[in-house]
């Protein structure tokens with residue numbers, strides 16, 4: 592487990608960008624996975640989950656602007672990666688509005704997690720704990736001052 596304190600949104604984005612690049616290059620089992628890479632993001636409103644995903648997407652080479660898919664629940668972005676090509680996708684899920692994890696099952700969750708080409712990041716992952724695979728990575732965010740956030744990274 593790694594624990595990092597960031598002191599601004601851009602520090603959080605930079606941390607995420609680096610992590611994404613590491614996942615892409617150094618630890619790239621992405622080309623040979625059997626299932627999706629899933630990262631559950633935990634933490635309250637304003638804790639920095641979306642900010643983190645913005646940096647993460649940049650690290651994956653995604654140029655589009657990332658906003659929380661609060662109302663649509665899920666958005667996906669094609670990777671344009673020199674390493675992986677264009678077969679991989681970042682799937683950004685915001686579980687905030689879900690009343691039941693079943694709603695995500697209806698959005699093809701099982702298919703998504705079984706595709707090795709998906710990198711799935713879930714905001715408000717506590718809402719779908721029941722259906723989150725046990726070996727998912729976990730990142731939790733905590734306020735500790737106006738611009739400070741404690742970010743704990745487990746199992747990446």
Ligand code: ADP
Nearest residue numbers: 597598599600603636637638639640641642738
């Ligand atoms: P969440 O998705 O967890 O609800 P957001 O990323 O949407 O959170 O919002 C985080 C808010 O906190 C943004 O307004 C951002 O500018 C602000 N902020 C201040 N300091 C930080 C920091 N160190 N890391 C991330 N966001 C920060």
Ligand code: MG
Nearest residue numbers: 640641659714
């Ligand atoms: Mg958010």
